[in-house]
Amino acid sequence: xxxxxxxxxxxxxxxxxxxxxxxxxxxxxxxxxxxxxxxxxxxxxxxxxxxxxxxxxxxxxxxxxxxxxxxxxxxxxxxxxxxxxxxxxxxxxxxxxxxxxxxxxxxxxxxxxxxxxxxxxxxxxxxxxxxxxxxxxxxxxxxxxxxxxxxxxxxxxxxxxxxxxxxxxxxxxxxxxxxxxxxxxxxxxxxxxxxxxxxxxxxxxxxxxxxxxxxxxxx
Amino acid sequence: xxxxxxxxxxxxxxxxxxxxxxxxxxxxxxxxxxxxxxxxxxxxxxxxxxxxxxxxxxxxxxxxxxxxxxxxxxxxxxxxxxxxxxxxxxxxxxxxxxxxxxxxxxxxxxxxxxxxxxxxxxxxxxxxxxxxxxxxxxxxxxxxxxxxxxxxxxxxxxxxxxxxxxxxxxxxxxxxxxxxxxxxxxxxxxxxxxxxxxxxxxxxxxxxxxxxxxxxxxx
DNA sequence: TTGTGTTTGTGACGACTTTCACAAGGCGGT
DNA sequence: ACCGCCTTGTGAAAGTCGTCACAAACACAA
Numbered sequence: 001x002x003x004x005x006x007x008x009x010x011x012x013x014x015x016x017x018x019x020x021x022x023x024x025x026x027x028x029x030x031x032x033x034x035x036x037x038x039x040x041x042x043x044x045x046x047x048x049x050x051x052x053x054x055x056x057x058x059x060x061x062x063x064x065x066x067x068x069x070x071x072x073x074x075x076x077x078x079x080x081x082x083x084x085x086x087x088x089x090x091x092x093x094x095x096x097x098x099x100x101x102x103x104x105x106x107x108x109x110x111x112x113x114x115x116x117x118x119x120x121x122x123x124x125x126x127x128x129x130x131x132x133x134x135x136x137x138x139x140x141x142x143x144x145x146x147x148x149x150x151x152x153x154x155x156x157x158x159x160x161x162x163x164x165x166x167x168x169x170x171x172x173x174x175x176x177x178x179x180x181x182x183x184x185x186x187x188x189x190x191x192x193x194x195x196x197x198x199x200x201x202x203x204x205x206x207x208x209x210x211x212x213x214x215x216x217x218x219x
Numbered sequence: 220x221x222x223x224x225x226x227x228x229x230x231x232x233x234x235x236x237x238x239x240x241x242x243x244x245x246x247x248x249x250x251x252x253x254x255x256x257x258x259x260x261x262x263x264x265x266x267x268x269x270x271x272x273x274x275x276x277x278x279x280x281x282x283x284x285x286x287x288x289x290x291x292x293x294x295x296x297x298x299x300x301x302x303x304x305x306x307x308x309x310x311x312x313x314x315x316x317x318x319x320x321x322x323x324x325x326x327x328x329x330x331x332x333x334x335x336x337x338x339x340x341x342x343x344x345x346x347x348x349x350x351x352x353x354x355x356x357x358x359x360x361x362x363x364x365x366x367x368x369x370x371x372x373x374x375x376x377x378x379x380x381x382x383x384x385x386x387x388x389x390x391x392x393x394x395x396x397x398x399x400x401x402x403x404x405x406x407x408x409x410x411x412x413x414x415x416x417x418x419x420x421x422x423x424x425x426x427x428x429x430x431x432x433x434x435x436x437x438x
Numbered sequence: 439t440t441g442t443g444t445t446t447g448t449g450a451c452g453a454c455t456t457t458c459a460c461a462a463g464g465c466g467g468t
Numbered sequence: 469a470c471c472g473c474c475t476t477g478t479g480a481a482a483g484t485c486g487t488c489a490c491a492a493a494c495a496c497a498a
Binding site for chain 2: 006009010012013014016017018038039040075076077078082091092094095096098099101102105106107145146169170171172176177178180184186188190192193194195196197198199200201202203204205206
């Protein structure tokens, strides 16, 4: 179990989803070859990724689907539930709140914040949208692990500083800015504007350097 | 102008945003050092990224903010507008439709599709939500360049095949699946579930390998 | 015009990631 | 129990990406 790259973790997450699919199809065992085909990588890549965490396969046979699912869930920390706060009750916040996959994966939204007086007090399922003035108090009370930042970019860094101060150790950021967090806090960015610009670049330069759309068939 | 990696393009997009900010602050010139500070990379990285496209700076001085903005807009293909179709009028689709940044960057949504009879016919600003049966016809008529896929994973690949068939050359995918597109079509994925699992991994393994949160301070 | 100070552009280096290739291991048939 | 076939796990090679360090270029001052 050496150092593991971010891309490896990303692929594990993908393998996990594919394995669940396979399980539903009644498949009991998969080879690295088969997983590679489904995930769009190579068999060697699959084996390397898995082998950074242990020897889960049987030579000559492949991997047991159910065993590997269990291993991956354990590696990714998905056996427990995570307590999540959603900061920003705008359109993106609302979309994320309704995203059922989160709950299914064990990410439970325990609090929603906004600064808009019109939003504060609204009932969202079993939760009430709370004033962002209460962030520190509620984050501590609810023992929030992860904060989802869905506020305008101008407010993002301030919100992050506050939730981190209140004990949050993971941030999923939807604001198109570069956030700064202290060591020990994990930060992931989802930047739709950037992805669109990547597409714009790829489409503008078709025919030129043949590699511009390396995302194709890649993750 | 050699081969350019995806990460380079991502950073260019970031530089562009930061330069606009600087321009609003009345700054006329920036050094690679300054851009690095703002973007969280290194000066050498900034210079390498820019130099893959040309020599935009003046030695001893730095880069002209307005010139560099123009160059980056040109490189990223943002001087024109792109015609976009949104497939899926659910929560995510609605959130994206309302995301003003897209329009500001020149990405104009010209069509919205859904398969739900309750949604079809709804008025969304100046657009009417159309039946997904009309995808081929409308995509061709409206000369759509880019499709945003905001449908359930079970429908995603089918939708992609159809829009590609109808002439779309860029896909922004929000469904948590690995899509397959023919060569010449650019594909970008936004996978929130995967990012959350990355956070879960990082939080589960704190203290272990010190590098788990390399996203921190990174992109 | 010459000198000083600053910052770019880039080849060389180092770190990290992916691919390759094969020995080691395990199953099934005879 | 042995043989043949298949697939894993992994060191080594290839490739990609980021960092370093410095010569080249330019502004400005005297």
